[in-house]
Each structure stands twice: as C-alpha cells, then as structure tokens.
Amino acid sequence: MDWTSWLALLDAHDYTIAREIIQRGVAAVSVLAFASTYRQFPVLLGERGLLPTPEYLERSAGLGGPSLFHWRRVGYSDRLLRIVCAVGMALGVSVLLGLPQQGPGWTTIPVFWVMWGLYLSIHSVGRIFYGFGWESMLLECGFLVGLLGSHQVAPPLLVLWFLRWMLLRLEFGAGMIKMRGDPSWRDLTAMDHHHETQPMPGPFSRLAHLRPRWWHRMEVLGSHAVQLGAIWLVLLPQPIASIGASLVILTQLFLVVTGNYAWLNWLTILVATAAISDPFWRWLAGGPFPEWGWQRWPVLGDPELGGTVSPLGWHLLILAVVAFLAVLSWRPLRNLFSSHQLMNASFNRFHLVNAYGAFGSMTRYRYEVIIEGTQDPDPEAADEEAWHPYEFPGKPGDLRRRSRQFAPYHLRLDWQMWFLALRPGAQDWFVALLEKLRDGDPGIRRLLRTDPFDGAAPTGLRVKYFRYRYATAEEKRTSGQWWMRTDLGVIARVDPDSGTGRD
Known part of the structure; x- marks a missing residue:
C-alpha cells in the first residue's frame, strides 16, 4: 500500500x-x-x-x-x-x-x-x-x-x-x-x-x-x-x-x-x-x-x-x-478501574478527557428549603396568613404546581437550592440571596418564578424546612395537590435591621 x-x-x-x-x-x-x-x-x-x-x-x-x-x-x-x-x-x-x-x-x-x-x-x-x-x-x-x-x-x-x-x-x-x-x-x-x-x-x-x-x-x-x-x-x-x-x-x-x-x-x-x-x-x-x-x-x-x-x-x-x-x-x-473512583472530576485545567458519573449515592427523602416573606410591620408577631413564599421556576414549592420541563436549559439557582436542602446551613451564596430578597433586588426577581411582593422589600423573611413527597393517586384526587409535605420548622429569620440569623 x-x-x-x-x-x-x-x-x-x-x-x-x-x-x-x-x-x-x-x-x-x-x-x-x-x-x-x-x-x-x-x-x-x-x-x-x-x-x-x-x-x-x-x-x-x-x-x-x-x-x-x-x-x-x-x-x-x-x-x-x-x-x-x-x-x-x-x-x-x-x-x-x-x-x-x-x-x-x-x-x-x-x-x-x-x-x-x-x-x-x-x-x-x-x-x-x-x-x-x-x-x-x-x-x-x-x-x-x-x-x-x-x-x-x-x-x-x-x-x-x-x-x-x-x-x-x-x-x-x-x-x-x-x-x-x-x-x-x-x-x-x-x-x-x-x-x-x-x-x-x-x-x-x-x-x-x-x-x-x-x-x-x-x-x-x-x-x-x-x-x-x-x-x-x-x-x-x-x-x-x-x-x-x-x-x-x-x-x-x-x-x-x-x-x-x-x-x-x-x-x-x-x-x-x-x-x-x-x-x-x-x-x-x-x-x-x-x-x-x-x-x-x-x-x-x-x-x-x-x-x-x-x-x-x-x-x-x-x-x-x-x-x-x-x-x-x-x-x-x-x-x-480504581476502587477510589472519582466522579465528575477533571485532571487538567483545560477540562479535557474528564471523569464522569452521577448518583453514586442516593437520597431516600426529599427535603425543601422554602423562603417566605411578610410585609407585616411586626414580623415577629405576624400570623401565618401574613407569610408568603418566594417561588422558584424549577424546584418544588407550591403543592398544587406540577413540575415543568426545563432541560436542556440549566436553572443554576434552583439546583443549588436542592443541594442546600440536603445540608442546610449559612452558605455564603444563600446568605447573600436572603439579603438580596430582603432589599427587593430586581436582578434576583428575574430568576424567580413569583415574587409575592412584586418587587417591594419585605419587612421580614424566614426560611422554613419541609419534607416533600409525591401525592398518591387517591390523595391527588381528593386534594388536587401534586405534592404532600411535612413542616419541619423555621431554620432562619431575617429582618431589615438585624440581617440573617439561625434559629
């Protein structure tokens, strides 16, 4: 040849x-x-x-x-x-x-x-x-x-x-x-x-x-x-x-x-x-x-x-x-072929010839962090009806809302909220998010599905923790809900004067 x-x-x-x-x-x-x-x-x-x-x-x-x-x-x-x-x-x-x-x-x-x-x-x-x-x-x-x-x-x-x-x-x-x-x-x-x-x-x-x-x-x-x-x-x-x-x-x-x-x-x-x-x-x-x-x-x-x-x-x-x-x-x-296999790892600064993988560990229960705000003059004394949730486009929140298809579009903030729910804590980006919401920041509003106060700053914020699960067929017929949830309490509060704080 x-x-x-x-x-x-x-x-x-x-x-x-x-x-x-x-x-x-x-x-x-x-x-x-x-x-x-x-x-x-x-x-x-x-x-x-x-x-x-x-x-x-x-x-x-x-x-x-x-x-x-x-x-x-x-x-x-x-x-x-x-x-x-x-x-x-x-x-x-x-x-x-x-x-x-x-x-x-x-x-x-x-x-x-x-x-x-x-x-x-x-x-x-x-x-x-x-x-x-x-x-x-x-x-x-x-x-x-x-x-x-x-x-x-x-x-x-x-x-x-x-x-x-x-x-x-x-x-x-x-x-x-x-x-x-x-x-x-x-x-x-x-x-x-x-x-x-x-x-x-x-x-x-x-x-x-x-x-x-x-x-x-x-x-x-x-x-x-x-x-x-x-x-x-x-x-x-x-x-x-x-x-x-x-x-x-x-x-x-x-x-x-x-x-x-x-x-x-x-x-x-x-x-x-x-x-x-x-x-x-x-x-x-x-x-x-x-x-x-x-x-x-x-x-x-x-x-x-x-x-x-x-x-x-x-x-x-x-x-x-x-x-x-x-x-x-x-x-x-x-x-x-390593017993200490790395998942989603890069071995060089150029991200060429990487290692991939997903779900090496599984979660058995779904937890959600829900941010709620109020415009009550006294947030500490506000009743439950005065608190309204900030809804995200992709992550579960409203119990009656059916999940939507967003992929291949990537909702980066929604994904981080899922990781946060696995290990709740005062992460820097989340503290900054609460501060932006407290101030009625217009940029953050663009990444939300709904702002309950239409851009106005709340008088107070609280972060609640829930366990979510899918409604059964019978539960959906009787309640009309897509999700069922259990309230696990308030894990943080924010007011205009004191900033963020953990309960």
Whole structure:
C-alpha cells in the first residue's frame, strides 16, 4: 500500500450523518449554555451578584482555571461577560447554519475552539454555580467536535474513536460509580425513591415514581445492562456498534422524559451518535439493514467506500491532537478501574478527557428549603396568613404546581437550592440571596418564578424546612395537590435591621 492508501484508512466516509448531528447538536447546546450564562451569571456571579467575580479574582490572584477575566488589562465586568456570551452564541449559530462547514477542512476547528475557550473562561470563575459534570462535558465536546472537520474532508476516524472513548467514560464510569457507591444500586432498590428525590423533577417524574416496585427493579437492571454491558458494543464492528449506541440513546431519552438534567442527557446522546454509521441511519429511515461488518474491524476505515482522500496535512494535525489527548487519557483510564473512583472530576485545567458519573449515592427523602416573606410591620408577631413564599421556576414549592420541563436549559439557582436542602446551613451564596430578597433586588426577581411582593422589600423573611413527597393517586384526587409535605420548622429569620440569623 502507498501512503495515500494508508491515509484513506483514517477517513470515515460512512459517518457523515453522525458528523452533521454531532457538530450542529453541540453547537446548539453551546448556544443554550451561553444564553443561560448571559441571563444568570450577572445575577449570581456578576459585579453585584451573590458571589461577585471581581472579589473572587482579587482573592484568587489568577490561581483559578484559564480565563480571559484573569488578565489584569481585561478584568471582569458584566458588560464583558455579556459580550463573551454574545460572541459564543454567534459562533454557535454559524455552525447551526452550516457556514464553517463550507470552508476548508480546518475551518470548523477555530470556531469550536474559540467557543471552548470562551466557555472555559466563564467556567473558571463560575465556582459553585458551574460545578456540574455537564459543564466539563460541554468543554470536552466543544474541543473535540471541531476536529471532525468541514465537508471538504471525510470525518476523521480517530476523532470518532475518541468520542467513543468519551462515551465509554460517561456510561461505564457512571455504572461503576453506582456499583461502588450506594448499596441500593446493588440490591435494585435505587429507583424506588429516585424519581421523587432527584434534584429537579419533570412533568412525568411523579408518574414514573408511582409505578410498581417490579418496574423500578427493571429500571435499575436496565441501567446496569446498558452502562456496564451494552456500552462495550460501541467498540465492535458495524452494525453492532450502532445497536449499542442506540441502546444508550434510548436510556438517555428515558432520562430526558423523567427528569431535568440540563444538557447532560442530550450531550450523551450526541456523543453516542459517533458510533452510528450512515448505513444504520438509512435503515432507520426505511432502507435495507446494513451488512454485518465482521470482515473489517473498525479500527481503520475502509478505502473501498470511496470519496476523496483527505490531505496529508489534515491527517497530521488530527494525529498530533489525538496523541496529545491520548496522553491525557491515562489518569481517566486508571480512574475507571480504581476502587477510589472519582466522579465528575477533571485532571487538567483545560477540562479535557474528564471523569464522569452521577448518583453514586442516593437520597431516600426529599427535603425543601422554602423562603417566605411578610410585609407585616411586626414580623415577629405576624400570623401565618401574613407569610408568603418566594417561588422558584424549577424546584418544588407550591403543592398544587406540577413540575415543568426545563432541560436542556440549566436553572443554576434552583439546583443549588436542592443541594442546600440536603445540608442546610449559612452558605455564603444563600446568605447573600436572603439579603438580596430582603432589599427587593430586581436582578434576583428575574430568576424567580413569583415574587409575592412584586418587587417591594419585605419587612421580614424566614426560611422554613419541609419534607416533600409525591401525592398518591387517591390523595391527588381528593386534594388536587401534586405534592404532600411535612413542616419541619423555621431554620432562619431575617429582618431589615438585624440581617440573617439561625434559629
């Protein structure tokens, strides 16, 4: 074989549909991530936010992750943050429109890498409000999918394989963290409570929770079967790899329907697409079932598929970047098989080749922190009718309100309220939230579902603690309530003069 034939083996001409789905899908998620940051970051972490970024930058002295906000000549401002988000959204829209894909093979790389760099700048100063596994997933995906190239080159097989390696870390890592963690995953009882206690239930979560026990056992078995078993099919020849990826996608769609996990499930679906070949997509559209590929192992491409061989320079670039990522893969690989496996961990400052996983420990009961305010002149003597709750868009509050579907949009404040309910305490961001509510801050109002005082400052605030559970079918018929709850008391009070205090 001459060198052209060897290069042809690195081209994956039968993954063009996968490339389109992955690149445009990751671009769409990026647009959503920048849009949510544009709206929420100034309120949560801006100049006058709950945890102001300028103060953090002064304390950290540039020791955080890479960020253009660390540059002294640049610094942080809400205006600059919004410009960064606007540029990120514009670049994402350009990919959705297919503009970079029309240029030479390399033109998709700078577009995705600029989006990656801009979001990394945000993530590096986002702290607790950006401490989620799907943030690192978006960064890793954003770095990788630009390497799939434009329409002028075939999808690089090495990049598709690296995306499969990412899928393996996502799914097998999640399966192993479950088996090593909470015993409820081993005795098949994990899903008895999960739909009710998950961070942000969706509109069908109650229906899923009220299924019989045998159904919940099947949910756990199905999760183990896919994450510990079927995931390995993506390393086999086609169409077996496509079947394995399809099983992953089906389980992820079930999670989409029964919960709100921002863009976690959608990114996993996109990454799984890297294992689905064009013939399999055509079969799904009504064509013939693809031929079994035992005659060729998909470590290398198939030059008989035809198409122009991609340029030597393009292949050298891909080889160099993949070699760099392969070096970074050693610690994540060890982590997968470690008895001290880390969940949602990054091993470098650039959030490339990360460790993933979720729900290594399960919560059996749902607790909620409810903030209430009053405009009674004497809050200490106010009766119960004078207290009114501040409602959040995603987290449970009003007992009659059915949970809504927000994912893939990420409600960062609502998520932190769930974590707070697990371990109530005077966390800095929560103390600042109470102070903002006490002052009638208009920025915080934009992140709430309802403000009972329509922007006016309350005369007093109190924080109540409840245990929530789903209403049974009979309870819902008689009361009309979606939730039932038990009052566990007041854990903090705030008045305009004394600030915050714990009871």
